[in-house]
Amino acid sequence: MNYHDFKEEVIAYSKEIGIDKIGFASADVFSELKGRLIRQQENSYQSGFEKGTVEERTEPSRLLPGSQSIISIALAYPSKMKDAPKSKKGERRGIFARASWGRDYHDVLRDRLNKLGAYLQEHFPEVELKSMVDTGELSDRAVAERAGIGFSGKNCAIITPEFGSYVYLGEIVTNIPFPPDEPVDDSCGDCNICVDACPTGALVQGGQLNAQRCIAFLTQTKDFLPDEFRTKIGNRLYGCDTCQTVCPKNRKKDFHLHEEFEPDPEVVKPKLIPLLSISNRQFKETFGPISGSWRGKKPIQRNAILALGHYKDETAVDELIRLMNEDPRPVIRGTAAYSLGKIGNEDCYKAIKDAIIKEEDSKVIVEMEKGLEFELQ
Template identity: 35%
Template sequence: MNYQALADQIKQWATELGFEKVGICDIDLHEHEAALQKWLDAGYHGEMDWMARHGMMRARPAELLPGTIRVISARMNYLPPKAQFASNLSDPTQAYISRYALGRDYHKLVRNQLKKLGEKIEKEVEKLSYRPFVDSAPILERPLAQKAGLGWTGKHSLILDKEAGSWFFLGELLVDIPLPVDTPSENECGKCKACITSCPTGAIVADGIVDARKCISYLTIEFDGIIPEEFRTAMGNRIYGCDDCQLVCPWNRFSDLTQQKDFHRRESFESPDLLSLFAWDEKTFLQKMEGSAIRRIGHLQWQRNIVIALGNAPYSEQIVSALEKAKGQSETLDVHLNWAIEKQLANLPSSVTSHQRLIRIVQKGLPRDA
């Protein structure tokens, strides 16, 4: 078997399957184990207990698929046309949703394409043990991507490429054949700290190290409890994820738009008015989010995130009324509703007299010093 020729063929097949770039690396990640353990010991994984539960398996691909000696790392662009970054973030009455989640859930699409790639390789070599992963197993995908030459780990902890920025998904195909490996990428961040200084909640605590407990993406997606009050105002109108660290990255000037229509903005998010999204009942939420990664957080968490955004919006009687009517669904939601109502009343226009202000506060059943 001419493995170099096979590696070249694999990359060609991957391009035909919709991947923008593919690289190959060995499975030795021992140099990352100490940093991973230190990150876990610091509690930076928050309530993502599965990260600690799987421990060092994340740095040992062969424990996921015995016999694995190579990882084929692939990336697929997801930046949609008309991303509307500025217009969404600058309008506090509109919801900001991380650009990776505007279309269909990427897990199934990327995994299916990786599976097809594995099938093509298997047909060529006749005997192959392989397994595709897309955020579906405890594996250090970013260090693997860097070893495979797909980019370097930026200070925001995401993979960056000087020809493509960071708006792409990663996926891995574990195989048991001795393919030639690619040259690892070198770090090109230099002295730039734009991502660190722009993080709304200060979640990037050191170069390449993110404290998930402060990260808006973690808080709005992975965490289903009561969001600490210290982060709520900083969340602004971000109701699902956060792209700020990518938005300010100079390398993202070179990003290409996705060729996958499934990643384009869905109709429900063409004009994501906060009050309109908040009005969805659970049945509507499940229908509108069919095939979306957002669906997995559930209706109550969706509402919780929107409640915080509504609290951060300019004062509106309509908003206060909607928040009041939503009470009683759950204790966790009520905590956020009360905060948002207080925040709204604290932002009453100066044109409202102090007497009118007091009446409105008392009517809402809030303390007079609210």
């Protein structure tokens, strides 16, 4: 088989099925990445969501024996929302990060990868392949960088010449020896805007992320949010876009190429107070189709409670008092008490004082005490 010609056929087919960009890389060991991952572990910079060992994440042959190349794909997503509702007094809203707008990208990219894989099998019967999106062992960014999709920016995102960093990534490891593409030159240069703009200093230096400080990670945790980050998340319910929105390479980048990625404004910019009483069934029906729902409703509700405290929204007081007194989840009770303290009217402090007498969970009591400290400031 002429692999160069077959590569051109695969590229042409990828356009037919709605893949915005495709690149080809060798399946060699990702040696530089291996060193970086080891340093990440040593510095405790990992999120804990990573899959596989360092070797599995950097040696494609461990995932597919006999692998010879990796096909990397990218699909662009919008950076601007049409008809975005306004957050106003009495109707404060939270926000999901752009990467969670529209239908869960894992499903959309898997569909494209499955079609691409079927095409390979049809034309190359001896093909072996393994595809993955985001939750696989390989680093989507490292593969995309090697395959010439874009360069890895200081904000730790792949930046493409065409779409900026607003792209989803996926890959197929295969035993077909496709000719590799050339990497794209890094063009961040001296620009350090993203590093300086990160609200929590999670970008330790250009291209290195301390995931434990990253708001995108923190919004997905289920425990009490550490104190130092509570004033930083603002009204974010899931994820963070700061390091992308400030990037000059993303200026005027807004692509609406896939209907699946178009956001429902009421879903990705929802009113905060209704989130506090939403049932599991309602949550699944409303938010289940988007990627930001994967951790369930508890982190979203915790973040919504913090956002209401951030806004000092007095219209939320009754609902927060109800949660503080009645919710069976300690994280929700305690966070509600903290935000009541931030809102800080007489009803808030009286409710906390009444509740703390009956509370039995030591961690919740600590949060109630934090809430009462605002009365002294």
